[in-house]
Amino acid sequence: MVVANTGSAVSETKPRNVTLTSSSSVTSTLLRWVGTLIPRILACPRKSRRVCGERSKKDVFAPAALIVEDVLKEIITANDVNLPKPANLVRIANRCRQHLRPRDPTDLDFEVKVIIIIILKILLNVDEAIQNGINGLTLGYFPAIRTNGANRNVGLNWEYNYGFWVLTDIPDQDSQFEREGAAMQNLVLTELEKRKLCHFSKCSGVFPWLKSVLEKIKEKKLPIESKVVILAFISCVAFFQDGRYVDYYSLNKMERDLPITQTTLINS
DSSP: OOOOOOTTTSOOOOOOOOOOOOHHHHHHHHHHHHHHHHHHHHHHHHHHHHHHHHHHHHOSSSOHHHHHHHHHHHHOOTTOSSOOOHHHHHHHHHHHTTTTSOSSSOOHHHHHHHHHHHHHHHHSOHHHHHHHHHHTTTOSEEEOOEEEOTTOOEEEEOOGGGOEEEOOSSOOHHHHHHHHHHHHHHHHHHHHHHTTOSOGGGOOSOOTTHHHHHHHTGGGOOOHHHHHHHHHHHHHHHHHHHTOOOOHHHHHHHHHTOSSOHHHHHHO
């Protein structure tokens, strides 16, 4: 049996050259790679915070969420690795413009109104300003308000027995009787209710005939109680003419209590 020598036919394969690197070389390579990646990671958040802060300082009244939304649409690209959180940007926007905003309420109109009021207090008399404001309403009567109530509570209070103010520019004799009639209006209503002459709830406003009656009896120098009785009697007569209910028996009794007769009233 012949065995051929195949030793020369087998090709000898040489091993590949393998370069073994030390641990320090691997570490330096990783650091270089991380060093190039970190700026890419931090670039988008840093830019977004900076731009968001600048926009917030320019417009202190715009909603923070709207500013953040516009900033993210503007600076974010498809290659950005790390995206900022909108909630963090909203806090940054509010923090940047907190000292730029007016104090609560955060409304520019509120601040302007406060400044105007301060200027008016300095330049004008407060009583004069209030009087001009009331006269500007073109009202004939205004409730005679008080700064303290029945329970001594501080504030603007008004009740029926407080009467009314007559708003007039020229203090003459006619306005004097008009003011007196407005002040005695509630006393007359109380007298009508006390004598059960008519329904008290049906009476409202200042009676227009009070002024003329007071002007007629001015020479009599009557006390307030007598004036109230006369005004109440004339008011019942006016209610009769207007078709309202008036208790005739109580009116007849009241007629006997008049300090002056009806004839004197008519002829005066």
